[in-house]
Amino acid sequence: MSGDVILETRDLERHFGGVRAVAGVNFRLRRGELRCLIGPNGAGKSTFFKMLTAQLRPTGGQILFNGRDVTRAEPHEISRLGVGIKNQVPSVFDGLSVREGLWLSAIVRHGPKPAETLVDELLQRLSLDAVADQLVGTLAHGQRQWVEFGMVMALQPSMILLDEPTAGMSVEEVHRTAALIREINKTTTMIVVEHDMQFIRDIASVVTVFHQGQILMEDTMANVQQNQRVRDVYLGTAADA
Amino acid sequence: MLNRRENLRWWWAGVLLATVALLLLPQVVGLFTLLQVSVICILSLLGLSQGFMWGFIGILSFGQTAFFGLGGYTYAITALNTHATTTALVAAILLPALFAALVGYFMIFGRISDVYLGVITLVVTLILEKVMRATSGGQYVIGSVRLGGQNGIPTVPPLTVPWSANATLDLAGVFYLSVVCLVAIYVGLSLLLRSRFGRVMVGIRENEQRSELLGYDSRVYKLIVFVLAGAIAGLSGALYGVWGNFVSPEMFSLGQSAQILIWVIVGGRNTLLGPIVGCALVQYLTAALGTAAVGQVTVVLGAILMLAVVLFRQGLVPTLAHWSGQLWRAAWSWR
Numbered sequence: 001m002s003g004d005v006i007l008e009t010r011d012l013e014r015h016f017g018g019v020r021a022v023a024g025v026n027f028r029l030r031r032g033e034l035r036c037l038i039g040p041n042g043a044g045k046s047t048f049f050k051m052l053t054a055q056l057r058p059t060g061g062q063i064l065f066n067g068r069d070v071t072r073a074e075p076h077e078i079s080r081l082g083v084g085i086k087n088q089v090p091s092v093f094d095g096l097s098v099r100e101g102l103w104l105s106a107i108v109r110h111g112p113k114p115a116e117t118l119v120d121e122l123l124q125r126l127s128l129d130a131v132a133d134q135l136v137g138t139l140a141h142g143q144r145q146w147v148e149f150g151m152v153m154a155l156q157p158s159m160i161l162l163d164e165p166t167a168g169m170s171v172e173e174v175h176r177t178a179a180l181i182r183e184i185n186k187t188t189t190m191i192v193v194e195h196d197m198q199f200i201r202d203i204a205s206v207v208t209v210f211h212q213g214q215i216l217m218e219d220t221m222a223n224v225q226q227n228q229r230v231r232d233v234y235l236g237t238a239a240d241a
Numbered sequence: 242m243l244n245r246r247e248n249l250r251w252w253w254a255g256v257l258l259a260t261v262a263l264l265l266l267p268q269v270v271g272l273f274t275l276l277q278v279s280v281i282c283i284l285s286l287l288g289l290s291q292g293f294m295w296g297f298i299g300i301l302s303f304g305q306t307a308f309f310g311l312g313g314y315t316y317a318i319t320a321l322n323t324h325a326t327t328t329a330l331v332a333a334i335l336l337p338a339l340f341a342a343l344v345g346y347f348m349i350f351g352r353i354s355d356v357y358l359g360v361i362t363l364v365v366t367l368i369l370e371k372v373m374r375a376t377s378g379g380q381y382v383i384g385s386v387r388l389g390g391q392n393g394i395p396t397v398p399p400l401t402v403p404w405s406a407n408a409t410l411d412l413a414g415v416f417y418l419s420v421v422c423l424v425a426i427y428v429g430l431s432l433l434l435r436s437r438f439g440r441v442m443v444g445i446r447e448n449e450q451r452s453e454l455l456g457y458d459s460r461v462y463k464l465i466v467f468v469l470a471g472a473i474a475g476l477s478g479a480l481y482g483v484w485g486n487f488v489s490p491e492m493f494s495l496g497q498s499a500q501i502l503i504w505v506i507v508g509g510r511n512t513l514l515g516p517i518v519g520c521a522l523v524q525y526l527t528a529a530l531g532t533a534a535v536g537q538v539t540v541v542l543g544a545i546l547m548l549a550v551v552l553f554r555q556g557l558v559p560t561l562a563h564w565s566g567q568l569w570r571a572a573w574s575w576r
Contacts, residue, residue, distance in 0.1 A: 053454060055450070055454075074453070074458065075450075075453040075454055076453045076454075076455075076456050076457055076458045076459075079453070079454055079455060079456035080456045084454075085454055091448060091450055091451045091454070092448065092451065093444055093447040093448050093451065094447060094448070095443075095446075095447045096443065096444065096447055100440070101444075103440075104440060104441065104444045104452075104455060105455050107437060108455055108456045108457075112437075151451070151455065155455060155456070
């Protein structure tokens with residue numbers, strides 16, 4: 001494996017009974033890259049993410065992070081290695097205040113004082129300072145997305161996985177998210193699962209297309225959009241042919 | 242409004258005041274009341290162990306009585322065999338903690354949670370109760386102590402003062418010891434909850450998956466809490482044996498297990514004061530209804546508890562704290 005590859009999967013598989021959600025995925029990601037994963041519902045993107053963060057055990061294949069085999073690692077070990085994930089449905093601490101939730105994340109890598117400083121910075125950066133002492137469970141969906149974003153950022157990981165980060169956000173929030181992702185990507189490798197093509201064009205240079213648990217193609221967004229097979233997959237014309 | 246530091250100062254003042262008031266109690270009440278308050282303090286430790294575990298990391302165990310009973314029997318057997326009651330008391334904390342570590346390790350690292358963990362802990366308790374009830378034969382002896390089956394061990398020795406082997410704790414001594422143990426463990430657990438460890442515990446209760454994705458091994462935190470709760474329940478069992486000079490399989494019983502949950506629910510699950518208040522209230526009501534000759538004590542008590550749960554959904558302590566907070570704010574804005 002070359003030195004600048006941060007993540008690699010080899011023949012990665014996950015079966016649910018007879019259903020092959022992920023069926024032999026060979027994926028490579030260079031350090032500092034911002035990659036988008038697209039594909040129709042059920043293509044295996046979220047399952048792929050869950051295996052990368054040990055929320056699901058692969059039924060076959062290998063996951064290598066910084067050249068180290070992490071296929072059998074526990075979720076907390078993956079996090080400690082420097083992988084952060086924002087799930088599709090916000091996974092936050094509903095019964096804690098926004099500040100407390102961010103603090104629990106910041107304290108993993110920092111002492112108490114620097115953690116508090118980092119939390120204050122993030123509250124301001126994500127425009128959450130007005131709701132800092134409110135319970136996360138009382139916030140609107142969009143704000144909960146930002147809280148989860150903040151918790152992932154507070155970890156200061158070397159790779160961030162974002163599963164549909166703009167789901168349920170307003171147009172203005174989507175623009176802010178795109179700007180934030182571009183900024184984070186200056187220091188952090190990222191993989192983003194999204195359906196919003198305009199958003200993907202705004203942020204990514206290379207796109208990986210998933211279909212039926214496998215990688216259909218990997219190219220620039222412009223080439224992907226012109227590819228007939230990808231169009232067939234999204235519009236369903238391949239099945240009709 | 243009060244800030245965190247001022248809150249802490251008021252909390253310390255409250256703890257100090259309550260402790261002094263309790264310690265002065267023998268000067269103003271009779272022996273019967275002293276015995277009642279002693280057993281409330283001892284059982285409150287058991288409630289505290291349940292509330293700490295259930296309310297702050299989300300482990301619902303139906304088997305705290307397993308550790309309570311083990312603590313009682315360990316104290317009785319060790320004290321009767323060795324006559325070293327301080328060692329027996331320490332053993333009564335360590336053995337249940339060790340047992341909790343063993344059972345907890347397989348459950349927690351086996352990723353058994355929620356209702357399944359509840360069922361396993363319940364089964365462990367029932368097995369221990371059945372085993373202890375079946376030890377009435379003369380062959381069931383540990384050292385020189387007969388286990389006694391249904392009848393239990395009736396001659397549990399009183400605690401001796403560590404620095405004076407001939408001096409034993411009388412009823413007032415047991416009362417003071419129970420108060421000191423309750424206050425020390427309440428303060429200890431409160432401080433633990435304010436620490437980083439405690440804040441992570443609450444994070445795990447709120448969202449275990451997210452806590453793990455932040456890098457916390459929730460299994461280690463849960464196991465530590467389970468063992469700590471087992472040790473506290475063991476201490477409670479030993480003190481209960483000392484208080485009544487008696488241990489029996491009834492200590493492991495299903496009724497006792499259910500009662501601990503009722504204390505926590507009535508008092509308030511997400512506070513440490515809740516289980517103590519719940520235990521005191523239920524024990525007081527049980528005794529008061531018994532002496533008032535109302536007839537069906539259990540039915541009347543059940544009705545009162547159901548009413549309490551309906552009226553105070555979050556439990557007594559959080560509801561009263563909420564009301565007093567509203568009053569305080571109203572008074573503040575009026576000023």
